[in-house]
Amino acid sequence: MQTLASAARAIRDMTPDRRFGRVVAVRGALIEVEGLAGAAQIGSRIEIAAPGGIVQAEVTALDREVALCLPFVDPQGVGLGARAELGAGQFSVRPSQAWLGRMVDGLGRPVDGLGPLPNGADPQPIKAPPPAAANRARVGERIETGVRTLDLFVPLCRGQRLGLFAGSGVGKSVLLSMLARWTQCDVAVIGLIGERGREVQEFIEDDLGPEGMARSVVVVATSDEPALMRRQAAWTTLAVAEHFRDQGLNVLCLMDSVTRFAMAQREIGLASGEPPATKGYTPTVFAELPRLLERAGPGAPGKGMITGLFTVLVDGDDHNEPVADAVRGILDGHVVMRRAIAERGRYPAIDILKSVSRTLPHCMDDAQNDIRVGARKLLSTYSDMEEMVRLGAYKAGSSPEVDRAVALAPQIEAMLNQGKNDEGNADAAFAALGEIVALSMEMDE
Numbered sequence: 001m002q003t004l005a006s007a008a009r010a011i012r013d014m015t016p017d018r019r020f021g022r023v024v025a026v027r028g029a030l031i032e033v034e035g036l037a038g039a040a041q042i043g044s045r046i047e048i049a050a051p052g053g054i055v056q057a058e059v060t061a062l063d064r065e066v067a068l069c070l071p072f073v074d075p076q077g078v079g080l081g082a083r084a085e086l087g088a089g090q091f092s093v094r095p096s097q098a099w100l101g102r103m104v105d106g107l108g109r110p111v112d113g114l115g116p117l118p119n120g121a122d123p124q125p126i127k128a129p130p131p132a133a134a135n136r137a138r139v140g141e142r143i144e145t146g147v148r149t150l151d152l153f154v155p156l157c158r159g160q161r162l163g164l165f166a167g168s169g170v171g172k173s174v175l176l177s178m179l180a181r182w183t184q185c186d187v188a189v190i191g192l193i194g195e196r197g198r199e200v201q202e203f204i205e206d207d208l209g210p211e212g213m214a215r216s217v218v219v220v221a222t223s224d225e226p227a228l229m230r231r232q233a234a235w236t237t238l239a240v241a242e243h244f245r246d247q248g249l250n251v252l253c254l255m256d257s258v259t260r261f262a263m264a265q266r267e268i269g270l271a272s273g274e275p276p277a278t279k280g281y282t283p284t285v286f287a288e289l290p291r292l293l294e295r296a297g298p299g300a301p302g303k304g305m306i307t308g309l310f311t312v313l314v315d316g317d318d319h320n321e322p323v324a325d326a327v328r329g330i331l332d333g334h335v336v337m338r339r340a341i342a343e344r345g346r347y348p349a350i351d352i353l354k355s356v357s358r359t360l361p362h363c364m365d366d367a368q369n370d371i372r373v374g375a376r377k378l379l380s381t382y383s384d385m386e387e388m389v390r391l392g393a394y395k396a397g398s399s400p401e402v403d404r405a406v407a408l409a410p411q412i413e414a415m416l417n418q419g420k421n422d423e424g425n426a427d428a429a430f431a432a433l434g435e436i437v438a439l440s441m442e443m444d445e
Helices: 002-013 148-153 172-182 197-214 227-246 258-271 283-293 322-330 339-343 366-391 400-416 426-444
Strands: 019-027 030-034 045-050 053-063 066-071 083-086 102-104 161-166 187-195 216-222 250-256 305-313 333-336
Touching (some): 030 045, 053 227, 148 366, 148 400, 161 322, 172 250, 187 197, 216 227, 227 283, 258 283, 366 426
Parallel strands (some): 161 333, 187 250
Antiparallel strands (some): 030 066, 045 053, 045 083, 053 066
């Protein structure tokens, strides 16, 4: 036994095999390293010596004897002939309970100025495969979000993945902050991918608040950081969420935004020599999106679940642009936010008729479904006739159905209007909506 122990100790003390290469070209952000053939792999860690310190990079492509690398920081100072050392293994993080209330970057390093971050015992791969389909649990029960429009018309279930689709300035970040504070969960993991640096602290202090931050881990990669760090932050967000899921906790994973992850992957793909495809997006973008998003959702039976809320910044308010179209087909529902609704002052600016939750109708009871369907019918009728009513082309009394919609749809709209500090209650919201639908039935009689 003593021999085995001493042998194990000797193995631990052995100096690992070190492989070195040298920089032979720098093309924009792309660094070409020679001398690592047969050792470097896609995803390998590279440490490049520069006058300002070590520049960490990752191998994103291989071309004959050359490893094509992208840095995690500004490669300022990297020159020809610089030494490049191949790191051991691939990137991983070691989350723990001590990470709650902290803010980290894409590599799991603290960026909040609160001192060192204690690491957990087990490494969590940053780019882990999604759980096997045959071993995943079913989506769980409906949970309250505190947002009346969602609780009534686009319900969220535990382990579901929901997309928030909106153009710029429509209120998606405010809606995300409401969901971060009010949605029922044990732990929240929030990924701010490509966000403005100014907005990060505002989100944490004003929107999330001390109570929300105490149960959260925030992963940040601002818009000024290299594309590799922005992509890495998205992967790290899911890795941290997976760690807490494996502890048996119900995790709320918020990511703002998936579009900036796709843009970062596009930049990486183009720099690595991939051909541009749809609107300049490279093929790997559409391969990586499901690999990222499928990591959220139910875990194995007996473990926790990751309830995912992902924002999508639609380009030019085009809800059929490539990233939005791809993400909509992957997720378990989508919430569409319209600029026209925001302009008339109703927040959250959710288009109820365009939004879908794929957990309906079984996540609601029969009475709730009847109320929801009745209200949607009123809103649909009003939407079809709204322009004619405003122009005066519709004559009251021509259609009882339209008359009911004209009278009651504004009441539904008023009930759904909600400020960022106005937390809703699902039971009270259903009761109020039920009264409006009942009034519609009385008018019909």
